[in-house]
Structure formats: C-alpha cells, structure tokens
Amino acid sequence: MVTAAFLNINFDIDKRARRLIESTVSSERLERSRRYHFKEDTIRSLMSECLLKMYAHRRFGPAFSSISLIYNEYGKPLLKNHPDIHFNLSHSGNWVACALSDKPVGVDVEAKKKINLSLAKRFFSPEEYGFITENPEESNDRFFRIWVLKESYIKAIGMGLSCGLDTFCLIENGRISRQAIHKGGTKPMQLESRRIDERYWAGICYDSAFRSIDKLEFFDQEALLGYAASMQSAGLK
Numbered sequence: 694m695v696t697a698a699f700l701n702i703n704f705d706i707d708k709r710a711r712r713l714i715e716s717t718v719s720s721e722r723l724e725r726s727r728r729y730h731f732k733e734d735t736i737r738s739l740m741s742e743c744l745l746k747m748y749a750h751r752r753f754g755p756a757f758s759s760i761s762l763i764y765n766e767y768g769k770p771l772l773k774n775h776p777d778i779h780f781n782l783s784h785s786g787n788w789v790a791c792a793l794s795d796k797p798v799g800v801d802v803e804a805k806k807k808i809n810l811s812l813a814k815r816f817f818s819p820e821e822y823g824f825i826t827e828n829p830e831e832s833n834d835r836f837f838r839i840w841v842l843k844e845s846y847i848k849a850i851g852m853g854l855s856c857g858l859d860t861f862c863l864i865e866n867g868r869i870s871r872q873a874i875h876k877g878g879t880k881p882m883q884l885e886s887r888r889i890d891e892r893y894w895a896g897i898c899y900d901s902a903f904r905s906i907d908k909l910e911f912f913d914q915e916a917l918l919g920y921a922a923s924m925q926s927a928g929l930k
C-alpha cells in the first residue's frame with residue numbers, strides 16, 4: 694500500500710501552537726529545528742516530524758506517536774523499530790508531505806517558479822531536455838514534473854543526490870514514463886506526479902509491487918494542532 698499526506702502550513706503560528714507542535718517531536722528534531730536561521734525552516738522542520746507522527750498514528754495506531762528514527766549512509770531517515778514500514782518527508786514553501794508504504798518510498802514537493810532552461814540541460818538527460826523544451830508554453834510545468842519525479846526516485850532508493858539526476862531518464866516514447874529504471878540495473882520503481890495546488894508539484898516514487906497510490910490526503914494546520922493537543926493531554930509523545 695502507498696499513501697501520502699500533504700499538510701498546508703500557515704507560518705503565522707502563535708507561541709502556544711508552536712509549543713504544542715514542539716511537544717510532539719523528538720529532542721533531536723527540536724534541537725535541529727532551532728539551528729535554522731529562518732523561522733520558516735524551523736516551522737517546516739517541526740511540522741514535518743509532527744505530520745509523520747500524526748499520519749503514522751492514523752494509519753497504524755498510537756504506538757507510532759513515539760517513534761525513533763535511524764538514518765542510512767546517505768541520511769535517509771527510517772523507522773528504528775518498524776523495518777517493514779517506510780516513509781519519506783519533503784517540505785517546500787507552505788507544504789509538507791509525508792509518504793508511507795510497506796516498501797521503500799520517496800516524495801518530493803516543489804514550488805513552481807520561472808526556470809532557467811540551462812538548469813534542465815545541465816541536470817537532465819537529452820530526452821528529458823527535449824521533452825521540456827518542445828512546447829514553450831508547458832516548459833515550466835514539464836520541468837517541475839520531471840524534477841519532483843527525479844527527486845522522489847533518488848529519495849525512494851535512499852541515495853539522495855549521491856545518485857546523479859542524469860543517471861536515469863524518465864522519458865519513454867516522448868512521454869513521461871510511469872517507471873524509473875536506473876542505468877545500474879536496479880529494479881524499476883513506479884512514479885506519479887500530482888499538482889498540489891496552482892504553484893506546487895509533488896512526485897511520489899514507490900515499489901513496483903504496487904500499481905498505484907492508494908490514497909492522498911490533505912490536512913490543514915488545525916488538524917495537526919488537534920493531534921498535538923490530544924497527544925499532550927494523553928501524555929504521549
């Protein structure tokens with residue numbers, strides 16, 4: 694099964710609400726979130742872990758409100774005591790995303806902005822560059838769709854940017870493929886891109902044992918605060 698949750702953030706958060714969110718996250722996350730220079734990065738970081746806990750709790754029950762994380766050699770976080778449950782986080786602008794699956798999964802959210810096509814030429818394959826530039830009116834959307842899918846793939850396999858974005862191509866017969874096949878010959882992974890709102894694209898990459906994403910859910914900050922308040926009053930973390 695593959696599901697993903699998207700949380701819309703309002704950065705205008707008061708002290709009480711911020712403390713509530715802080716009370717749900719690990720001391721490691723709290724410490725890390727305080728190191729950011731910009732308030733927005735701190736809020737995104739706190740909300741990411743809180744979203745993971747809320748979403749895992751909703752799907753798998755209360756034991757997931759107190760999860761511990763471990764990291765692979767490339768920094769991908771994994772659930773310490775639940776090797777059969779995989780997750781991935783992404784944050785950009787006022788969106789935070791969390792994907793959950795029984796097998797490795799990756800998610801990426803990006804805000805669409807005016808792109809410089811030389812970036813596409815530099816980081817993408819010639820086929821991908823051709824696809825992006827063949828229709829100037831669609832270039833921006835095509836760039837971001839390919840970008841989030843590539844990022845979701847390198848995050849699903851857990852290598853992050855250590856896996857070059859040009860080591861796999863997502864265009865097949867002139868269209869975006871539903872599968873990513875790495876030149877190294879690892880097994881194919883499934884890909885789906887979704888427009889989250891007018892400005893944001895999300896890419897989700899999951900194991901080819903699954904045919905499609907089972908559920909996408911959207912939450913607002915009130916839902917997260919409600920979860921945090923219920924955890925606090927139950928004395929759970």
Ligand SMILES: CC(C)(COP(=O)(O)OP(=O)(O)OC[C@H]1O[C@@H](n2cnc3c(N)ncnc32)[C@H](O)[C@@H]1OP(=O)(O)O)[C@@H](O)C(=O)NCCC(=O)NCCS
Pocket residue numbers: 738741766767768769770781782783784785800801802844847848849850851852853854855
């Ligand atoms: C992972 C990476 C692709 C993130 O991309 P991004 O678009 O900047 O950020 P996103 O918001 O989409 O994702 C960030 C989240 O991805 C997760 N993440 C971090 N490293 C990851 C990896 N290797 N694979 C998958 N997910 C990873 C984290 O949960 C992180 O959020 P958090 O820090 O709040 O927990 C990029 O930063 C990267 O490649 N990092 C690894 C660098 C590396 O190889 N280091 C070597 C360590 S020795």
